[in-house]
Amino acid sequence: MTTFFPPGTAPTEDAERACHQVLKVLQRIGDKWSLVLIGRLRHRTMRFGELHREITGISQRMLTLTLRQLERDGLVRRTVHATVPPKVEYALTELGVTLLEPVHALGLWAAEHRREIEDNRERYDAGAERGTR
């Protein structure tokens, strides 16, 4: 592939396209619930109600919508058991599992620099406050 922004490459054409791809991925998994779901399904298959109960604050609607998106992209597999009452299980696909690694890398970055970012924000906000007085 073309690297994200290879040194020496003018940030146009290829780079623009690559950037766009990254962006689409980030926007998909960067929405409010996708990553939470992927995290929950990291170790085991889970049922709909189980996810709904254990994920704090998610609405039934968003749980369904997010699962459908992930299923559509092939990151999650949905298995319906024809029983009464119905039983539906969700699991990561192999593709879904491969996503864990890069996301984890970003997670490490976030954890490593969280404090630094918070400090930056406080400094910035303090400066802005002085500016308005």
Added chain:
Amino acid sequence: MTTFFPPGTAPTEDAERACHQVLKVLQRIGDKWSLVLIGRLRHRTMRFGELHREITGISQRMLTLTLRQLERDGLVRRTVHATVPPKVEYALTELGVTLLEPVHALGLWAAEHRREIEDNRERYDAGAERGTR
């Protein structure tokens, strides 16, 4: 740090917090323009108008807002030259540069699996279409 979802760890408490951190980072850089800006500033300092001209489709408003956010987090440094007409330059900070690596990893994943995801979507949509007939 606590890993994103360490094997053997129940996905609660620490894991939930870690997940939340990753989520916040993804939502920040996963918005419509942050990543594009970071990509553009990868190799060199750029001026406001330059960014505005070279980034296809961005509005002046969103360029300002996004740059301010990145500046607030300490990912981008804003330098004002007291000249007439004014000249303002933007550059990645060291923190901003460290973000390039994990984002690039995600970019590689996106590029590697783009086709697979597109195929998954086509298959899924085709199936959904049949289902509604």
Added chain:
DNA sequence: CTGTATCCTTCTGGATACTG
């Protein structure tokens, strides 16, 4: 149990006009 349908609020981002 596992959803779908509807309504409503909030947030994001674009267009446009104006300013130091």
Added chain:
DNA sequence: CAGTATCCAGAAGGATACAG
């Protein structure tokens, strides 16, 4: 040149009720 101020449209997401 480098913004700020407004207004507005559309998307995202929550609450609630209903259905197979």
